[in-house]
Amino acid sequence: MSGQASSQAWSSQKGAAALAAPPLAEKRRAFDGRVLLGFLLPIVIALLWEAAVVFGLAEGRLVPPPSRILGTLWALAETGELWTHVWATLWRILVGFVLGAVAGIVFGALSGSSQTVRRILDPTLQALRAIPSIAWVPLFILWLGIFEESKVALIAVGVFFPIYLGIAGAILSVDRKLVEVGQVFRLSRFQLAKRILLPAVLPEAVIALRSGLGLGFMFVVAAEFMGASEGLGYLLVDGQQMGKPDQILAAIIAFALLGKIADSLLVLLTKPLVRWQDTVRESL
Amino acid sequence: MLELEHLSKIYADGTRALSDINLSVREAEIVALIGGSGCGKTTLLRLIAGLDRASAGAIRLDGERLTGPHPAVGIVFQEPRLLPWLSVFDNIAFGLDGVSAAERKGRVEHALEKIGLAEHARRWPRDLSGGQQQRVAIARAFVTNPKVLLLDEPFSAIDAFTRASLHEHLLGLWEETRPTVVLVTHDVQEAVTLADRAVVMQPKPGRIFDELPLTLSRPRDKTGLPFETSVRRVLTALDHSLNTTQQKPQRERDRQAAALWW
Numbered sequence: 001m002s003g004q005a006s007s008q009a010w011s012s013q014k015g016a017a018a019l020a021a022p023p024l025a026e027k028r029r030a031f032d033g034r035v036l037l038g039f040l041l042p043i044v045i046a047l048l049w050e051a052a053v054v055f056g057l058a059e060g061r062l063v064p065p066p067s068r069i070l071g072t073l074w075a076l077a078e079t080g081e082l083w084t085h086v087w088a089t090l091w092r093i094l095v096g097f098v099l100g101a102v103a104g105i106v107f108g109a110l111s112g113s114s115q116t117v118r119r120i121l122d123p124t125l126q127a128l129r130a131i132p133s134i135a136w137v138p139l140f141i142l143w144l145g146i147f148e149e150s151k152v153a154l155i156a157v158g159v160f161f162p163i164y165l166g167i168a169g170a171i172l173s174v175d176r177k178l179v180e181v182g183q184v185f186r187l188s189r190f191q192l193a194k195r196i197l198l199p200a201v202l203p204e205a206v207i208a209l210r211s212g213l214g215l216g217f218m219f220v221v222a223a224e225f226m227g228a229s230e231g232l233g234y235l236l237v238d239g240q241q242m243g244k245p246d247q248i249l250a251a252i253i254a255f256a257l258l259g260k261i262a263d264s265l266l267v268l269l270t271k272p273l274v275r276w277q278d279t280v281r282e283s284l
Numbered sequence: 285m286l287e288l289e290h291l292s293k294i295y296a297d298g299t300r301a302l303s304d305i306n307l308s309v310r311e312a313e314i315v316a317l318i319g320g321s322g323c324g325k326t327t328l329l330r331l332i333a334g335l336d337r338a339s340a341g342a343i344r345l346d347g348e349r350l351t352g353p354h355p356a357v358g359i360v361f362q363e364p365r366l367l368p369w370l371s372v373f374d375n376i377a378f379g380l381d382g383v384s385a386a387e388r389k390g391r392v393e394h395a396l397e398k399i400g401l402a403e404h405a406r407r408w409p410r411d412l413s414g415g416q417q418q419r420v421a422i423a424r425a426f427v428t429n430p431k432v433l434l435l436d437e438p439f440s441a442i443d444a445f446t447r448a449s450l451h452e453h454l455l456g457l458w459e460e461t462r463p464t465v466v467l468v469t470h471d472v473q474e475a476v477t478l479a480d481r482a483v484v485m486q487p488k489p490g491r492i493f494d495e496l497p498l499t500l501s502r503p504r505d506k507t508g509l510p511f512e513t514s515v516r517r518v519l520t521a522l523d524h525s526l527n528t529t530q531q532k533p534q535r536e537r538d539r540q541a542a543a544l545w546w
Contacts, residue, residue, distance in 0.1 A: 180335055181365050185379040185428075186353045195378075199369040276369040276408050 064246040073250040076235075086254060088231040089220055092148065093262075096155025097216045101209060104160045108167025108208075112201075113193070118168070129161045134222055141226070151223035158219035159212040166208020170201035203277055206270045213266055217259045232258075285311060286332070286432050286464055291341035293327055293490075300489035301327045305341070307483060307492065311431075312462040316469055316479035318518065320526050324490020325468040326362075329434045332466065333359045345432060358430035358463075360438045364417035366409040372396070372420055373405040379428045395423040398460075399453050415446040419453055426457045433458075435467040439474065451477055455502075472522065476514045477504055484518070486525045493525040 046066040053060035060068070076082035107125065111118045136157060140150040174197055182196045224233020232251045239247035291305040302324040309315050317325045330336045332343055334353035343350045350357070358379075366375045376392045383391070396402045399419040401412075409417055418438055425433055435454075439447045455478065458465060469475050475482045479498055486493040496517055500510050 177361070177363065177365050178367060180361075181367070181378070183335060184333060184353050184359055185381075186355065196367070199367070202369075276410070 062245050064249065068246050069249045069253065072244075072246040073253065076247075076250060082254070085230055085232050085235055085251075086258065088228075089224070089233065090258065092151050092155060092223065092231065093213075093216045093220050096152045096219070097159050097213055099152065100156035100159025100216070101163050101212055103156070104163025104208070104212065105167055105205075107160075108164045109171065111164070112168040112171025113197070122168075125161075125164060129165075133158045133219060137222070137226055146227050151220070151226075151228070154223045155216050155219045158215045162215060163208045163212040166211070167201065167205055170204035170208070171197060173204075174200045202270075203274045206267075206274055209270070210263060210266055213262060214259070217255065217262070221255075285309070285344075285346055286466070287344040288328075288332075289342045289344070291328070291331065291343065292339050293324070293331060293336065294339045302331075302338075303489035303491050305490075305492060309432075309464050309466060311464055313481065314458070314465040314467065314479045316467045316475035316482045317485060318469055318472065318475050318482055318522065319485030319490075319493070320487055320522075321470070322490075323485040323487035325485055326436055327490065328485075329359070329436050329466065329468050332432070333357060333434055355428070356431040357434065358425035358428055358432070359434040359436065360418075360421050360425045362437045362440060364409070364414070364421040366417055366420055366424075368409055371406050371408060372401060372412070375409065375420055376423045376427055378424055391427045392423075395427050395457070398457055399423050415442050415450060418442060418450065422450075422454060422457065426461070429461050430463055432464045432466065435465065437468050437470065440470070447474070454478070472515050472518045473506075475518060476500075476511060477506065482518050482521075484521045484525050494521045496521060 049058070049063070050065045050067060052058040053065040064072075073082070076085075107121065111121050111125075133154060137150070137154060140153050144150040144153055178196055178200060179192065182192045187195060220231070221233045221236070224231040225237060228234045232254055235251040235254075236248055239245065239251065286309040288305050288307045291302060292300070293302040294300050305328060307315075317328065319325055327336065331338050332350070334350060334357065337351075345354065345356060366372075367378065370378065373392055373396070376395055377388055380388045380391065393402070393405075396405055399422065401416060401419060401423075404412065404416070409420070412420065422438065439450050442450065451474070465478075467475070467478060476498055482496045482498055483492055484494045484496070485491065496514075498514050498518075500514060504511060
């Protein structure tokens with residue numbers, strides 16, 4: 001009797017749950033206008049500075065107003081000079097990032113999945129990580145010359161460590177309980193890696209790749225400081241030597257935009273892989 | 285027939301989790317392992333599932349010695365343990381590797397029907413309630429048609445109301461293939477609702493204290509007198525197992541006689 005009553009109540013409860021069910025996995029969220037709020041602060045600051053220069057409250061020679069910076073940026077874009085520099089920088093980052101990321105993923109996976117490999121590999125890599133990457137520059141120049149190779153190598157080294165650490169840590173923190181599910185269904189080592197470990201580490205792997213990419217942007221500047229004839233880093237040095245703060249700021253803004261675009265692209269490309277996640281990231 | 289012979293488990297730190305467990309479970313029998321916490325119920329189940337290795341003794345299924353996870357043995361854990369990156373459908377199909385796509389689809393859809401989640405097949409586990417997730421976990425274990433199904437307190441984290449309906453879903457699935465079921469629980473009501481036999485365990489070291497047959501006809505009426513009597517019998521045995529470790533268990537025959545007295 002009570003069993004029947006409860007099963008009836010269950011079915012109606014289920015009906016209610018179906019009515020109020022969350023949207024299906026495939027459904028996309030609509031664009032939220034509130035993200036535009038993020039533009040408010042920089043625009044207000046830019047307008048205030050512009051006004052300060054226009055009304056003579058500030059001189060604006062060393063800190064040029066936004067209009068002059070944008071003008072410089074526009075001029076650089078019109079002559080095509082900007083694109084040469086942007087492509088040079090992006091190409092270095094791309095090659096360095098791919099090399100560093102592949103090495104980081106391979107070593108991270110090895111170190112995370114085998115205790116023996118970790119015991120052999122990890123102490124050395126941790127010691128190497130303690131060396132400031134810039135310290136490698138003289139050696140890289142001696143070994144690889146002053147052209148692209150040494151720059152790419154520096155970027156790759158910078159990208160490698162956060163990805164190595166992230167991947168190894170992600171594998172070590174995979175829930176034992178889920179691994180046991182794989183064991184109960186008698187998955188082989190390879191199957192276990194493919195069907196349980198790989199999907200389980202993806203969210204943290206994406207975060208590792210993002211921080212690696214961020215460091216790639218950091219090190220490309222360092223690399224281009226050590227002698228380059230093109231690239232956004234060259235624009236910075238050139239701006240300093242020629243006394244053109246507007247060109248420096250233009251290059252900085254270009255870096256900000258490129259970095260943000262590259263990061264968003266990475267997030268966008270990896271989103272289908274981690275959409276199942278039950279986290280607050282959706283709302284961030 | 286599932287047979288445990290002189291099964292012992294001593295952990296690396298010297299803890300004797302199980303000591304000389306002897307138990308044989310008939311085909312299609314539902315056995316409830318019941319006992320206080322720390323009496324090795326879960327350890328015993330993990331040994332049968334092949335997730336841990338016994339220190340001594342043997343586990344046999346139809347004469348074949350089990351030494352690791354076996355295709356004929358399925359398990360439902362205390363938590364649903366669904367893979368969050370797979371849809372409900374793919375979670376249920378997780379163990380169906382060797383079968384054709386069509387059969388796979390058929391079996392999973394049938395199981396979904398049985399547990400009443402057919403319209404949730406394409407959802408992610410995170411969109412389901414705890415009770416629904418546990419039903420998916422049960423279906424995942426059932427679709428591979430195991431000969432032995434191990435249930436490790438699968439309903440302990442679920443409210444009493446939902447639990448009653450899960451019991452029905454479980455028995456509904458069990459009726460189809462009638463696997464041998466070993467159910468770990470600390471809920472006497474649950475044991476009497478589901479099991480053909482209650483095995484009362486005792487802690488330090490974990491061992492079997494007593495076995496009580498539960499010969500009520502199915503479906504079981506939880507408000508009836510026989511049910512109440514069975515619950516009381518199991519509770520008494522449980523009491524004895526916890527309080528007087530020296531005392532010999534009262535003979536089952538005597539207790540049944542006492543139960544029939546009125």
